[in-house]
Amino acid sequence: MGIAETMKAVSDHQRRSILILLKGGRLSAGEIVSQLGDLSAATVSYHLSILKKADLVREERQKNHIYYELNTSVFEQLLLWVGQFTGGADEEENL
Amino acid sequence: MGIAETMKAVSDHQRRSILILLKGGRLSAGEIVSQLGDLSAATVSYHLSILKKADLVREERQKNHIYYELNTSVFEQLLLWVGQFTGGADEEENL
DNA sequence: CTCCAATTTCGAAAAGCATCTAAATAGATT
DNA sequence: AATCTATTTAGATGCTTTTCGAAATTGGAG
Secondary structure, three states: OOHHHHHHHHOOHHHHHHHHHHHOOOEEHHHHHHHHOOOOHHHHHHHHHHHHHOOOEEEEEEOOEEEEEEOOHHHHHHHHHHHOOOOOOOOOOOO | OOHHHHHHHHOOHHHHHHHHHHHOOOEEHHHHHHHHOOOOHHHHHHHHHHHHHOOOEEEEEEOOEEEEEEOHHHHHHHHHHHHOOOOOOOOOOOO
């Protein structure tokens, strides 16, 4: 947790692709592997573990699948961080 | 240009520190070096070049100083990208 | 309990990144 | 033009990250 971890997680292209995929609803690891197309299952698993540690996705076990879905709450924090540079959100006008 | 470049630029701790410093107004490279305290001028220059390439800062030459300042417009794009996951901004409801 | 399918973990290789010192450049001042 | 100061570029080094294939794990089905 913390902006550093979130930023690192989101700074990788493949991980951003995974996040975009998950916008369409939850998917199993295997489904993510085939939708991405060009990455081994091991690699996808690695990326998922990073997204999970950063709390950007949540995992849910069911049958013999593991489903992943977005955890939108952490994106709010990211939004706050970025917002401080755009006059959005945050704003502590005390200088 | 492009979200990839922006994300990479912003994913580094030192570069984020530089951006925060620049929130307080423009600074020369040397001023940034001393405010950061623990980084060589060469390294700071390296980070500035990345922020510049990503268009997050703008440089302005004056006397024998080079001043850097935030370019807020690219942060808006970042905001849009993040916003797509939070129900903020963007929103193309067509499924 | 054995077999299968889905996923993760391990170990290694390759690529990329942050950092430094030293050398080069750019511009202002003498 | 010689020099001083501010900054960048170059080259080297160590650290981190991404990726893979193979082996281990986990849980369900026969």
